[in-house]
Amino acid sequence: xxxxEQSPQNLTAQEGEFITINCSYSVGISALHWLQQHPGxxxxxxxxxxxxxxxxxxxxxxxxxxxxxxxLHITASHPRDSAVYICAVRQYSGGGxxxxxxxxxxxxxxxx
Amino acid sequence: DTAVSQTPKYLVTQMxxxxxxxxEQNLGHDxxxxxxxxxxxxxxxxxxxxxxxxxxxxxxxxxFSPKSPDKAHLNLHINSLELGDSAVxxxxxxxxxxxxxxxxxxPGTRLTVL
Numbered sequence: 696x697x698x699x700e701q702s703p704q705n706l707t708a709q710e711g712e713f714i715t716i717n718c719s720y721s722v723g724i725s726a727l728h729w730l731q732q733h734p735g736x737x738x739x740x741x742x743x744x745x746x747x748x749x750x751x752x753x754x755x756x757x758x759x760x761x762x763x764x765x766x767l768h769i770t771a772s773h774p775r776d777s778a779v780y781i782c783a784v785r786q787y788s789g790g791g792x793x794x795x796x797x798x799x800x801x802x803x804x805x806x807x
Numbered sequence: 808d809t810a811v812s813q814t815p816k817y818l819v820t821q822m823x824x825x826x827x828x829x830x831e832q833n834l835g836h837d838x839x840x841x842x843x844x845x846x847x848x849x850x851x852x853x854x855x856x857x858x859x860x861x862x863x864x865x866x867x868x869x870x871f872s873p874k875s876p877d878k879a880h881l882n883l884h885i886n887s888l889e890l891g892d893s894a895v896x897x898x899x900x901x902x903x904x905x906x907x908x909x910x911x912x913x914p915g916t917r918l919t920v921l
Contacts, residue, residue, distance in 0.1 A: 738912040797850040
């Protein structure tokens with residue numbers, strides 16, 4: 696069973712700061728997802744990574760397969776980025792389908 | 808256009824009742840999932856369906872039963888509701904299975920058992 700650890704659990708920062716959220720997992724995976732859950736509860740998929748780096752607007756996600764580690768970065772953070780960010784991994788299952796195993800989330804607050 | 812929709816959004820019911828939560832996706836995906844988010848906000852997979860076949864079933868009580876009338880729907884039936892079933896339930900879908908399939912989540916259904 697994969698263990699997914701996120702850090703920090705809680706993060707409060709000032710508007711404009713560069714934000715980094717980390718995710719580590721214990722077993723080799725086929726893909727890693729970064730999800731965003733807003734205070735209203737809805738979940739949005741931000742990135743799906745299997746290697747390298749992806750960028751979307753002010754968000755950047757990287758993954759190091761050898762080190763079993765991924766980071767989510769937010770540049771020029773804004774109060775509307777305040778949300779819970781969740782890392783989730785999918786293990787390679789040789790063709791069968793698996794759901795995701797989730798980290799416990801990082802609660803981010805960006806203060807104006 | 809809502810990609811993955813769930814109804815109802817809120818569900819309040821008494822212990823012992825039987826209830827259903829519906830999920831529909833209009834993305835043409837062939838794999839759908841149910842997740843439970845507990846009071847500590849921790850998400851956990853409950854079921855997934857691929858082409859109307861149950862392919863995983865985590866350690867979920869058999870009071871919970873997924874029903875898929877067609878590829879676009881995966882409903883969750885819960886019998887004899889218990890207090891511990893109170894949670895937010897999320898439906899999700901993806902195209903295909905295995906490597907590299909982004910999951911799209913519904914808005915969630917908040918279930919409160921009194």
